Amino acid sequence: MGSLQYGVSVYSYVNDYGSVMTLEDAFDHIADTGATGIEILGEGQVEGYPEPSSAWLDQWFALVDRYKLEPTNFCAWVDTRITLTRNLTIAEGAAELARDLRLAHRLGFKFLRPKFGVTSHELDPDPQWQAYVERNLDLAHQLGIIICPEIHAPTPIKHRVTQGYIDFIERTGTRNFGLMIDTGIFQDRPLTHWGSHQINDEMREHMAFLNGIKVPPEQFLDIAQYVVFIQAKFHDIDDTLEDLNIPWRPVIAAIKRSGYSGYLSSEYEGLRSPWRAIDQVRRQQVLLRKLEREYDLGLLA
Amino acid sequence: MLEHQLIQSTGFRNIGPVGARTGFAVRIRIPNYHGTRLSQLDGFTVTVDGEVYGFEQNRLGIRDEVYVLAEMREETTARWGLLEWGEILVDKPGGLEPGIHKVEVLARIRYSYFPPDVHVFPMHEARLATLCVA
Numbered sequence: 506m507g508s509l510q511y512g513v514s515v516y517s518y519v520n521d522y523g524s525v526m527t528l529e530d531a532f533d534h535i536a537d538t539g540a541t542g543i544e545i546l547g548e549g550q551v552e553g554y555p556e557p558s559s560a561w562l563d564q565w566f567a568l569v570d571r572y573k574l575e576p577t578n579f580c581a582w583v584d585t586r587i588t589l590t591r592n593l594t595i596a597e598g599a600a601e602l603a604r605d606l607r608l609a610h611r612l613g614f615k616f617l618r619p620k621f622g623v624t625s626h627e628l629d630p631d632p633q634w635q636a637y638v639e640r641n642l643d644l645a646h647q648l649g650i651i652i653c654p655e656i657h658a659p660t661p662i663k664h665r666v667t668q669g670y671i672d673f674i675e676r677t678g679t680r681n682f683g684l685m686i687d688t689g690i691f692q693d694r695p696l697t698h699w700g701s702h703q704i705n706d707e708m709r710e711h712m713a714f715l716n717g718i719k720v721p722p723e724q725f726l727d728i729a730q731y732v733v734f735i736q737a738k739f740h741d742i743d744d745t746l747e748d749l750n751i752p753w754r755p756v757i758a759a760i761k762r763s764g765y766s767g768y769l770s771s772e773y774e775g776l777r778s779p780w781r782a783i784d785q786v787r788r789q790q791v792l793l794r795k796l797e798r799e800y801d802l803g804l805l806a
Numbered sequence: 807m808l809e810h811q812l813i814q815s816t817g818f819r820n821i822g823p824v825g826a827r828t829g830f831a832v833r834i835r836i837p838n839y840h841g842t843r844l845s846q847l848d849g850f851t852v853t854v855d856g857e858v859y860g861f862e863q864n865r866l867g868i869r870d871e872v873y874v875l876a877e878m879r880e881e882t883t884a885r886w887g888l889l890e891w892g893e894i895l896v897d898k899p900g901g902l903e904p905g906i907h908k909v910e911v912l913a914r915i916r917y918s919y920f921p922p923d924v925h926v927f928p929m930h931e932a933r934l935a936t937l938c939v940a
Contacts, residue, residue, distance in 0.1 A: 519839040523889040524810040548841040549888045580840075585918040586925065588845050589879055622918030631918075700839065701929075711924070779810050 509760070509797055510768045511790060512542025512577045514736065515550050517773035518782045520701060522550075525779050528564070532572040534783050538790040542577035543569075544736075544770045547605055549580075551612070555604055565612060577768050578616040578653070578685070578734055579609035585622020585631050592622070595633050599640040602652075606641060610648040616734050617645075617652050618685050628660045635673060638682060645681035651733050653685040659714035661690060662724045671731055683733030686725070687772070692717035692750045696740055701777040722755040729763030740775035742788040746795075757796040758805045769793055808835045808891060812931040813911055817893055819937060820901035827901030830854075830937070831867065831893040837913035837929040841888045844873060844881035848914040848926050850894045854907050859896045861914060868892040902937050909935040 513535040518526055526534075528550060535543055548554045552561045569576065583601050587593050593601070602619055609617045621630040621637070638652055645652055660666045667684070674682055695716040696704055704715055725732070741749040760769075771789050773782045799805045809815060817833025832852055836842060849861030866873045868886055872895065886892055894911065910932040917925055 516839065520810060523835070524808045527807075546840045546888075548885070549839070552887060552889060554841055554885065554887065582840070583918070584843055584846060586916060586922075587843075587882055589848070589916075620919045623921060626921045628919070628921075 509766065509793075510542060511538075511540045511794065512544055512575075512768045512770040513538060513540045513786055513790070514544035514578075514580075514770050514772045516544070516546055516580070517771055517786050520777040521779055521782060529568055532568045532574060534786070536572040536574055538787050539794075540771070540790060541573070541575055542768050542770060543574040544578040544580070544772075545576070546580045547608060548582065551608065555608055557608075562611075569613060576613040576615070577770055578618055578736075579605065579612065579614040580618045580620070581605040581609070582620045583622065583634075583637060585633070592631070593633075595636045595640075598633055598637040602637050602641050603644055606644055606648055606650055606652075610650055615650060616685075617650050618655055618734070619652060621654065626659075627664070627666065628657070629666055630654070630669070638673070639677065642677065642679050642681050646679075651681050651683050653683045653733050655685040655687045655736065656690060657687040658689045658692065658718045661718055661720045662728055667728065671728065674731055684728060684731045685734045685736060686732055687736045687738045688751055688756060689738035689774075690718055690720040691722055691752060691756050693719045693752050694750050696750060696775075698740065698776040700774050717750065722752065722759040725756075725759040726763050729760075729765055732763075732765060732767070734767055735760070735765070735769050736772045737769045737789065737793065738772045738774060739785075739789050740773070742785055742792060746788060746792050748789075748792065753792060753796055754805060757793065758800055761797065761800045761805070808889070811933060812837055812913075812929070813909055813933050813935060814891060815935060817891065818907075818909065818935045820939060821895060822901065824940075827940075828899060829895060829897040830902045831895050832909060832911060832935075833891050833893045834911060834913070835891055836886050836888060837911070838915050842886050842915070844868075844878050844884050844886060846916045846918075847878055847886070848916055849875050849878070850914070851912040852894055852896050853910040853912075854902065856908070859898070861912075863897060865895040866892055867895050901940070904937055904940050906934050906936050909933060
């Protein structure tokens with residue numbers, strides 16, 4: 506039985522990052538949880554993005570080496586609606602993706618999550634996404650990177666968006682494109698905070714997904730063969746190590762049962778109170794590993 | 807380093823010549839969780855002690871450049887990094903009185919990955935801030 510790999514996204518620490526936390530602090534916090542992987546936001550942690558200075562690159566490689574963390578996923582955006590009056594062309598969108606693939610590779614990353622523009626409230630990606638990606642499959646192959654758009658609330662697993670990505674994988678036969686699952690899709694209880702936003706009634710009305718879209722965890726098994734990375738989204742783990750929003754027991758059971766052996770990358774998205782994320786991430790790392798052990802002992806089934 | 811909150815304490819100041827102030831500046835960290843092309847920002851409404859200064863008129867100062875809204879909307883190369891501050895420049899002849907003011911900023915961020923009709927997303931914060939020099 507394969508075991509899971511554990512990482513942390515620096516996004517977990519947003520707002521702390523740059524105010525009460527440096528890049529080195531983030532490496533220290535992540536490594537001390539016992540995680541082995543670091544996930545970053547490209548246009549975020551990379552100072553001078555998209556062309557970091559050689560001094561910054563030196564610092565990056567020194568930190569990777571000192572803290573023994575493996576670069577996992579590099580988050581990128583394709584700014585489809587580039588201005589209010591025009592969208593990116595296919596050539597421009599493909600060029601943005603190529604630039605990010607090269608930068609991610611240079612920093613040692615193996616996965617790149619592109620965020621495409623969408624055209625609907627169900628988050629249908631702009632149809633140009635296929636051309637952006639298809640023009641970059643050879644490059645991704647050369648660089649050893651898997652491009653993985655995320656399945657993120659309010660988009661569930663059984664949905665045309667997810668199916669569209671799967672159809673693309675089947676049609677092209679590529680091994681350089683896969684699904685990222687954001688575990689927020691399994692959320693089954695309402696949020697009180699969404700990042701820096703305290704959720705009010707109006708937000709709940711317009712963004713019903715904040716109450717949880719409750720994807721049944723066993724549906725993970727239906728798509729597991731296409732999943733290459735998991736962002737372990739969470740918002741609040743209480744003092745008894747109970748997650749107040751994500752039902753981790755059935756989620757971990759389903760992930761383990763599928764045979765998935767890739768990364769679970771902690772992605773805290775709760776209250777942005779200074780320093781809160783640091784311990785929340787530690788709690789989640791303990792919780793996830795405890796549940797994996799319980800599964801291995803036959804206690805989770 | 808930046809302060810944790812969106813609206814920074816330092817940088818809340820009058821602008822223009824002493825004795826003939828033309829307005830004031832509010833320093834903010836980027837109102838987004840990642841660095842951003844300037845064209846993805848759609849202006850900043852500032853409210854001070856209940857008086858509203860609309861996003862259509864306010865300018866953004868970042869590094870050594872100043873952008874009016876129309877310029878910012880078309881600026882697809884210059885970016886605002888996560889560790890940089892910018893300042894919202896607001897016209898107000900005479901400037902503000904030194905002292906404690908209630909300052910609110912409503913930043914309008916465009917997310918291509920939000921549905922088109924709600925893709926301009928408001929980021930709002932309010933605080934008491936102290937302006938030191940007349």
